[in-house]
Amino acid sequence: MDKIKLSRMQFFGNHGVFAEENKLGQRFYVDVELAVPLDKPGLSDHIDDTINYAHVFFKVKEIVEGRTYKLIEALAENIASELLGTYTSIHEVTVRVIKPHPPFPVVFDGVTVEINRKRAN
Known part of the structure; x- marks a missing residue:
């Protein structure tokens, strides 16, 4: 299947388990891969x-x-669901949400969640 990929989209959000994350917010990166036929376009x-x-x-x-x-x-689940619900030509979507600076007392290069969802036939 053909794909359209949007990589490293940057947004500011207030996501997290800790109250400080919800109050202060932080940068998030999102990658989206859309499996869609591209022969016609x-x-x-x-x-x-x-x-x-x-x-x-x-x-x-x-x-x-x-x-x-x-x-x-x-x-990530909400992004996948919304994209599949909005664009009927998408057969499958992969969503990666990257939290580059989680509030842990250890040093590493962020946390990534990746999900893949297919359109129900």
Whole structure:
């Protein structure tokens, strides 16, 4: 299946288990891979035959910045569900949510949650 990938989209959100995370917020990165047939737009060169990735960006932004989640797992699930519900041409979606600076007293390069969801037939 063909794919459209939006990589390292950056948003500011208030997600986390700790009250400080919900109050202060932090930066999150989101990657989205959309499995969608691209033969028609490849031949037509017309925006209406594909998924407008600018619209996808703003849909994800609305989800990440619009409400607070305790778990980035729930955030990823909501993104996947909304994209599958909004764009009927998507057969499968992979969502990665990266929390680059979790509030732990250890040093590592962030936490990533990755989920993959398929359209129910």
